[in-house]
Amino acid sequence: MTTFTFALVLVAATGIGLYSRIGMGKKTEDFLVGGRSFGVVLTFVLGVGETYSIGTIIGFPGGVYLNGSSYAVWFMGYILLGLASGYFLLPVLWRAGRVYGAMTAPDMLKAHFKSRSLELTAALVGIVFLIPWAQLQLTGLTVALQGLGLHISEFWAVVLGVVLAIFFTLLSGIRAPAYVSIIKDIGLILAVIVVAVAALSAESGNTAKALSAAANSGKQLIGSGSPMTFAITTILFQAVGFYMFPFAIQAILSSRKASVIKRTSRLMPLYMLMYPFLVIAAFFAVAQFPNLTGTKSNLAFMEVAKQVLPDWVVGLVAGIAALCAIIVLVGSSLSIGTLISRNVVPHIPEAKQKNVVKICVALYLLISIVVTIEFPSIMVGLINTAYFGITQVVVPVALMMMRNRVRPIIMAVGLAVSCIAALVLFAMNMSFGGVKLY
Amino acid sequence: MKPEGRSIAVGLGIPTVCVILGTLILGSSQTVVLGFPLVVFWMFCCFVITAVCLSICWMVFDRKPLLAFEELDEVPELPAGAEH
Numbered sequence: 001m002t003t004f005t006f007a008l009v010l011v012a013a014t015g016i017g018l019y020s021r022i023g024m025g026k027k028t029e030d031f032l033v034g035g036r037s038f039g040v041v042l043t044f045v046l047g048v049g050e051t052y053s054i055g056t057i058i059g060f061p062g063g064v065y066l067n068g069s070s071y072a073v074w075f076m077g078y079i080l081l082g083l084a085s086g087y088f089l090l091p092v093l094w095r096a097g098r099v100y101g102a103m104t105a106p107d108m109l110k111a112h113f114k115s116r117s118l119e120l121t122a123a124l125v126g127i128v129f130l131i132p133w134a135q136l137q138l139t140g141l142t143v144a145l146q147g148l149g150l151h152i153s154e155f156w157a158v159v160l161g162v163v164l165a166i167f168f169t170l171l172s173g174i175r176a177p178a179y180v181s182i183i184k185d186i187g188l189i190l191a192v193i194v195v196a197v198a199a200l201s202a203e204s205g206n207t208a209k210a211l212s213a214a215a216n217s218g219k220q221l222i223g224s225g226s227p228m229t230f231a232i233t234t235i236l237f238q239a240v241g242f243y244m245f246p247f248a249i250q251a252i253l254s255s256r257k258a259s260v261i262k263r264t265s266r267l268m269p270l271y272m273l274m275y276p277f278l279v280i281a282a283f284f285a286v287a288q289f290p291n292l293t294g295t296k297s298n299l300a301f302m303e304v305a306k307q308v309l310p311d312w313v314v315g316l317v318a319g320i321a322a323l324c325a326i327i328v329l330v331g332s333s334l335s336i337g338t339l340i341s342r343n344v345v346p347h348i349p350e351a352k353q354k355n356v357v358k359i360c361v362a363l364y365l366l367i368s369i370v371v372t373i374e375f376p377s378i379m380v381g382l383i384n385t386a387y388f389g390i391t392q393v394v395v396p397v398a399l400m401m402m403r404n405r406v407r408p409i410i411m412a413v414g415l416a417v418s419c420i421a422a423l424v425l426f427a428m429n430m431s432f433g434g435v436k437l438y
Numbered sequence: 439m440k441p442e443g444r445s446i447a448v449g450l451g452i453p454t455v456c457v458i459l460g461t462l463i464l465g466s467s468q469t470v471v472l473g474f475p476l477v478v479f480w481m482f483c484c485f486v487i488t489a490v491c492l493s494i495c496w497m498v499f500d501r502k503p504l505l506a507f508e509e510l511d512e513v514p515e516l517p518a519g520a521e522h
Contacts, residue, residue, distance in 0.1 A: 069475050073465070076481045077457045080488055084453045087492050088446060091504075222465030222477060231461055259504050266492035272485045279478060 002148050002315035009187065009319025010164065013180045013326075017168050020179035052271070053328035054140030056278070057188060057321050058301050059379030064282035065292065065300040070227035071380060072282075076275050077235035082242025083272075087265040089243055091258035092401055097249075104335070105249050105393060106343040112400045115408030121415050122393055123343035126246045127364075129389030129419070130332050133245075134368035135375075136382040137161070137325040137332070139298065142372075144321035147302030147314060158372050161322065162365045165329035169361060184327055187320035189274050195301070195317060196277035198308035199284040234384070241391025246335035247328075284308075295376050333361040388422035442499060449495035453488040460484065 063071040096102065100111035106126070110119035141161040142154050152160075168180065222228050243249065255261050278301075285292070285300035288307060292299055305317045337357030341348055348356055395418075396411045425432055464477040471479040 069465070069478055072478050073461050073481055076485075077461065080481070080484055081450075081454055081457055084450050084488050084492060087449055087495065221468065221475070222461065224466065228462070228465055231465070232458060235457065235461075257508055259501075259508055262496055262500060262504065266496050267489060269485045269488040269492070273482070275485075276474070276482050279474060283473075 002311045002318070005312045005315030006148055006319040006322070009183075009316060009323060013183055013323055014167075016179050016183055052185070052188060052324065053137060054144070054321055054325040055136050055379055055383055057192060057324055058140040058143050058298060059136065059383065060275075060278050061282040061285060061301040061304075062298045062378070063380035064279060065285045066297040066378065067227075067380075068221075070222045070231045072275075072279055073222065074231045074234050075380070076272065077231070078238035078242065080269055080272060081235060081239035083265065083268040085239060086243050086268070087262060090252050090261045090265060093243070093249060093397070094252050094255060094258050094261055096400065097253040103250065103253060104246060104338055104342060105244065105397060106339065109396050109400060109408075110343070113396075113408040113411070115412065118396060118408040118412040118415075119343050121412040122396065123339045125389050125393060125415060125419055126339050127336055127344070129386050130246065130336055130364070131368055131371060132382045132385040134329060134332055134365065135372045135377065136379055136386070137329045138368055138372040139377065139379055139382065141322055141325040143298050143302055144318045144325070146299065147306060147318045147321070149306075155369075155373055158369050161325060161329065162369060164322075164326050165333060165365065166362065168326060168330045169333050170358070180323070181327055184320065184323045185271075187316070188324060191317040191320045192274045192277045192281070194313065195305050195309065196280040196284075199281055199304055202284075202308045237391055238384075238387045240394050241387050244390050244393045244397065245386075246339060247331035250335055250338065251331070295378055298379050329365070333364060336364040337361045385426070388426060389419040392418045392422070445495045445499040448499075449492045452491050453484060456484050456487055457481070 060072075060075050063075065093105075093108075096108045096112070100108050102108045102111060104123070104126070106119040106122040109122055110116065138158045138161055142157040145152055145157040145160070222231055243252070252261060255264075281301050281304045285304050289300065289303050292303070302314075302318065302321075305314050309317065334357070337360045340360040341356040345356070392415050396408075396415060399406055399411065424430075460480045461477060464480050467476040469476040474482070
């Protein structure tokens with residue numbers, strides 16, 4: 001029954017994906033940025049769809065389970081301030097995209113600064129740091145499939161996820177994730193609420209007391225030392241880089257008007273009202289399954305679902321979680337393809353562009369499978385790794401919006417050095433002025 | 439097209455102050471509200487505060503000038519500094 005309801009979610013998503021092909025144009029621009037024709041609803045849905053990945057439904061409760069309030073505050077804080085910054089930043093980016101006929105941030109930088117080196121560096125940064133993002137989705141997908149109780153190996157779980165992602169990408173480019181996000185977003189909220197409410201009303205032991213004990217545990221205090229430094233610095237750093245993800249920029253360029261983006265952005269924070277329910281699920285896991293250590297903490301949300309819900313609902317929840325991963329994988333894959341075809345190996349004729357995009361997507365997903373299997377990680381850690389590099393792109397983008405005299409080659413070198421420095425500091429576990437990269 | 443200062447102060451300034459100061463001040467509080475640590479509960483409040491601030495920005499500062507601009511706008515302007 002669990003497997004049946006899981007499959008049902010994916011079949012419904014496929015139906016919507018097929019429906020999204022109706023009225024689709026044949027140009028590359030239609031495939032990658034929806035012909036820049038999306039209105040309020042699709043812009044909102046695509047924006048939300050790309051923002052709330054499986055990192056939210058599976059990774060967030062796991063992080064809170066393992067690290068307490070400092071992770072909850074960081075995760076919610078950076079998304080919230082990122083969304084607020086988007087209200088101001090995105091219309092300007094959208095405008096630049098229109099003026100320059102751009103589909104990516106490197107497109108804009110190339111056109112504005114007339115610099116191939118800056119374009120190439122920004123594109124490579126985007127590609128490299130989208131790999132941990134795909135790893136995040138695939139790790140979450142494995143957790144969702146494990147939640148089904150299927151004895152499927154990690155390898156086949158990630159392969160299945162990748163096959164589904166390729167299928168949705170080939171359906172209709174950016175239109176498929178936009179349309180499928182409708183079912184995914186409604187499902188995400190419902191799944192989170194159902195699990196939390198079921199946990200609250202569970203008869204196993206004294207749930208209220210257990211949750212209260214979890215809320216009062218020492219982990220929930222953010223002391224003045226390392227946890228507080230982590231929370232504050234990471235909120236600010238990642239809020240700045242929130243909309244620098246290639247798929248986020250691509251989603252914005254799909255919009256019809258700047259006013260559509262502003263009207264959409266102002267309501268985005270309300271979607272975050274699902275987080276109280278995720279925190280409840282995390283606290284329930286703390287109380288009921290105290291022994292999930294290391295990467296096992298990723299299982300916290302699905303363990304709660306399995307404990308408090310009937311099998312067929314667990315299947316639906318796992319299906320929605322898998323859909324979250326697939327949608328974001330599709331968005332990331334399209335971005336990778338776009339960056340490679342337009343910015344790394346440009347001058348490809350329009351007719352060949354689509355094929356190049358598809359080949360590059362397959363390669364990107366293949367690398368992601370290998371990384372996921374070879375380097376298992378705590379999901380929230382992967383979010384941080386992606387931001388180490390993606391956030392650096394904000395510097396040339398900000399300089400693009402100002403009158404400045406910085407030479408493009410200096411920006412390109414700065415971009416490359418800052419990404420390498422972040423990775424070195426992270427790999428060597430070094431502290432920089434009291435701030436440490438996690 | 440560029441956002442004005444007052445709009446940024448309301449839509450970005452207030453939420454940033456709420457999140458950062460709230461975390462610094464309430465992070466070590468042992469108070470529990472509706473089952474949540476106070477700092478976590480405060481973050482939930484910030485969701486609503488931010489949506490209200492951004493809605494004020496839209497209705498008070500940005501809506502009229504942006505819609506008027508879009509109605510007149512035929513040829514996209516270059517962003518500042520585009521001549522570099």
